Amino acid sequence: MNHLLIDFDSTIPNLALMRISAWAKARGDKVFLNSANATPDEIWLSAIFTWHKAKALNSIEMYKSQFPHAKIHYGGTAFDWGRVNRIQLPPEIEATEPDYELYNDDRAVGFCQRGCDRKCQFCDVWRKEGRIANNKYRRLRDWVPNGFSKVLLLDNDLALAEEWKHDQVLNDAKEMGIKLSITQGYDIRCITKERAQLLAENKPWDTSFRARMLYFSWDYPQIEPWVRRGIEILEDAGFTGRQLTCYTLIGYSTTHEQDLHRIDVLWNDYGVYPYVMAYNNDKSDPWTKALVRWVNKRWLFKSIPFNEYSRNPLRELPEPDVKLDTFNIGGRVI
Numbered sequence: 001m002n003h004l005l006i007d008f009d010s011t012i013p014n015l016a017l018m019r020i021s022a023w024a025k026a027r028g029d030k031v032f033l034n035s036a037n038a039t040p041d042e043i044w045l046s047a048i049f050t051w052h053k054a055k056a057l058n059s060i061e062m063y064k065s066q067f068p069h070a071k072i073h074y075g076g077t078a079f080d081w082g083r084v085n086r087i088q089l090p091p092e093i094e095a096t097e098p099d100y101e102l103y104n105d106d107r108a109v110g111f112c113q114r115g116c117d118r119k120c121q122f123c124d125v126w127r128k129e130g131r132i133a134n135n136k137y138r139r140l141r142d143w144v145p146n147g148f149s150k151v152l153l154l155d156n157d158l159a160l161a162e163e164w165k166h167d168q169v170l171n172d173a174k175e176m177g178i179k180l181s182i183t184q185g186y187d188i189r190c191i192t193k194e195r196a197q198l199l200a201e202n203k204p205w206d207t208s209f210r211a212r213m214l215y216f217s218w219d220y221p222q223i224e225p226w227v228r229r230g231i232e233i234l235e236d237a238g239f240t241g242r243q244l245t246c247y248t249l250i251g252y253s254t255t256h257e258q259d260l261h262r263i264d265v266l267w268n269d270y271g272v273y274p275y276v277m278a279y280n281n282d283k284s285d286p287w288t289k290a291l292v293r294w295v296n297k298r299w300l301f302k303s304i305p306f307n308e309y310s311r312n313p314l315r316e317l318p319e320p321d322v323k324l325d326t327f328n329i330g331g332r333v334i
């Protein structure tokens, strides 16, 4: 049997597709990833981001007409956002360890524990995965394959896990000599001096493992005191502002003034890079589009004030000839 796996939009190796690949190969089947030359018996479509919903649904029809005899499976938030019955992998595939050869990537990917105990309305995690305690916990040492020293942790709210689990994840990473990337961000409202110390002992990495980086988010303007307190505790523990990146949601329930204020506080008060995320990736509003471009292109952000840039955001500016960091954010669904 031939299996065609289609990865629409993953920014990191797709865990579900890697499990499907391992399961299929264990049956003696052949697996093709995003191939235009395969003749599939089964097709597996994965799309994560809600703004790809229309494209993802159209692709089902396209593959049906192209391969009328193939069995088509699909999953990911782009397909099941808003549905009561969410799409799950069959249990035997969910229980299969991922096939890392699929992406030929040296980063292990997985969860110690899924779920989240908060209920942010713009987010799908709590609807899809429920509370943290309702999900199985696995230690890093139980799922990180031998020989892997880089781990992309997908837990959505490690900071809200029980204290002993939170500490165990970070201590296991240190003891195993693992570089950990907390891809979905660390809930800065939950930071304490003890936690900051533990994080600083084996500082997390960005998703490409080029630099030490702790991601966190500031979605609600009202939590400013917690954000300030959290950054200050982290800096006291040894983090520099440059080792922190703040996902900053705009276009959901905030005003332009509140958006600019958060960016101003992060950068000018603490030297922390904001990473602006437009709600549902909707940049139809020119101001939103300009802000996303200005903030997320670091060289623009550093070289020109927003009020100057936003007057003529489409004009060409010379790019710097030095290589600046790029940011490959995780899969947090907004």
Ligand code: SF4
Binding pocket: 116, 117, 118, 119, 120, 123, 124, 125, 126, 156, 157
């Ligand atoms: S945005 Fe983060 S804290 Fe809020 S529900 Fe989603 S995972 Fe939880």
